[in-house]
Amino acid sequence: MDIWQLHSQGALHWEQWEDQFALYQVASGETHFLNAFGAAILQQLIAAPQSLDAICAHLAIEFDCMPDAELCAQVSALLTRFDELGLIQRHDD
Amino acid sequence: MMISELTATELQARLTTAGLCFGCGPFRLRLNSSLRLLFPVLHKLYAHYPVYDHSGVDDYRMTLDWASPLRRWLRPVVRFSADGPAPFTDVSIEQAFPTLEWGMNWCIAVRAHHVLMLHAAVVERHGRVLVLPAAPGSGKSTLCAALSHSGWRLFSDEFGLVQPEDATFIPIPRLISLKNQSINVIRQFSATAHIGSTYHGTHKGSVAHIRPPLASITRMKESAPAGWVIFPRWQAGAALTLQPIAKDRAFMMIASNAFNYEVLGELAFKAVAHIVKNCEIYSLVYSDLAQAIHTLDDLTQ
Numbered sequence: 001m002d003i004w005q006l007h008s009q010g011a012l013h014w015e016q017w018e019d020q021f022a023l024y025q026v027a028s029g030e031t032h033f034l035n036a037f038g039a040a041i042l043q044q045l046i047a048a049p050q051s052l053d054a055i056c057a058h059l060a061i062e063f064d065c066m067p068d069a070e071l072c073a074q075v076s077a078l079l080t081r082f083d084e085l086g087l088i089q090r091h092d093d
Numbered sequence: 094m095m096i097s098e099l100t101a102t103e104l105q106a107r108l109t110t111a112g113l114c115f116g117c118g119p120f121r122l123r124l125n126s127s128l129r130l131l132f133p134v135l136h137k138l139y140a141h142y143p144v145y146d147h148s149g150v151d152d153y154r155m156t157l158d159w160a161s162p163l164r165r166w167l168r169p170v171v172r173f174s175a176d177g178p179a180p181f182t183d184v185s186i187e188q189a190f191p192t193l194e195w196g197m198n199w200c201i202a203v204r205a206h207h208v209l210m211l212h213a214a215v216v217e218r219h220g221r222v223l224v225l226p227a228a229p230g231s232g233k234s235t236l237c238a239a240l241s242h243s244g245w246r247l248f249s250d251e252f253g254l255v256q257p258e259d260a261t262f263i264p265i266p267r268l269i270s271l272k273n274q275s276i277n278v279i280r281q282f283s284a285t286a287h288i289g290s291t292y293h294g295t296h297k298g299s300v301a302h303i304r305p306p307l308a309s310i311t312r313m314k315e316s317a318p319a320g321w322v323i324f325p326r327w328q329a330g331a332a333l334t335l336q337p338i339a340k341d342r343a344f345m346m347i348a349s350n351a352f353n354y355e356v357l358g359e360l361a362f363k364a365v366a367h368i369v370k371n372c373e374i375y376s377l378v379y380s381d382l383a384q385a386i387h388t389l390d391d392l393t394q
Contacts, residue, residue: 017341
């Protein structure tokens with residue numbers, strides 16, 4: 001099973017305005033803008049490395065929605081995007 | 094001592110020997126030139142800047158002189174340089190002064206990376222600054238010139254210098270550069286504005302320069318925090334609108350407006366976040382300058 005984790009712990013700076021977020025990654029010098037959904041995924045991974053299923057289960061509770069295939073597809077797409085941006089990485093459990 | 098207190102002979106002697114050393118905001122500049130037509134212009138438009146002695150450490154050393162002394166009679170072109178190769182192509186002698194102004198801006202823009210540099214006009218009143226970030230052609234300098242002659246203290250018409258540690262703004266009251274129609278707009282707006290000659294046919298069209306009001310230079314060491322960020326846009330015939338901008342969008346707009354956000358990295362992120370958190374932020378569309386000033390006065394009471 002794939003486990004997702006941050007590239008570097010403690011190297012992110014956050015700013016929040018209601019449901020919008022700006023994120024500065026010290027390692028890359030990049031600033032990213034996230035909605036609440038994307039921010040929640042990253043904050044889950046800050047708490048601990050997790051699998052796609054575990055992230056979806058947490059998000060379903062937080063956003064009061066079903067942990068169904070549609071949710072998992074959205075989360076999977078965002079994880080892939082965060083991986084491309086160098087924010088997170090995956091490894092085999 | 095101010096530059097206006099030098100006699101014409103003393104000014105010329107400095108410019109043609111060790112250089113004229115003077116202060117502008119946090120910077121110490123040294124200028125050498127043998128261009129006689131420049132001397133009276135500097136005497137008038139740089140009148141209020143403090144003269145420094147020659148022994149200090151300069152931030153910028155600039156030279157504006159004949160590109161080729163031997164050919165000055167055949168093809169009178171001049172060259173700006175600053176501690177190295179000339180950054181611009183040579184220009185005709187008629188464009189010497191605007192080239193000097195652009196050259197000074199270039200020096201600051203490419204080297205002053207100890208501060209976050211916004212491409213913005215900045216003015217101050219009651220201890221807080223109004224920041225006007227904008228793209229060229231948006232009417233930023235015109236609005237800044239009008240505010241500077243309506244009770245606001247000029248910080249800059251071009252550079253919003255932000256101290257990264259606490260996000261306060263640092264004055265750099267350089268001459269205000271006006272282009273094309275805005276020259277007559279300001280002539281009509283303020284009888285007290287001291288506007289120099291108009292230079293036609295530059296790569297930006299016709300340009301003229303306003304001498305900063307005396308108080309903005311005598312107080313140029315007094316920094317201030319930001320209170321408002323206004324993104325102005327002049328649009329012919331438009332009814333005035335003042336619309337709040339969401340904080341996340343404002344962050345993007347301010348960060349992308351900075352000359353050196355990427356250079357300063359984490360410091361820049363925190364400084365922009367501080368500004369966004371502590372300021373009221375609006376977009377302003379206007380066509381009537383007096384109405385825009387009135388609106389900004391009301392907003393910032």
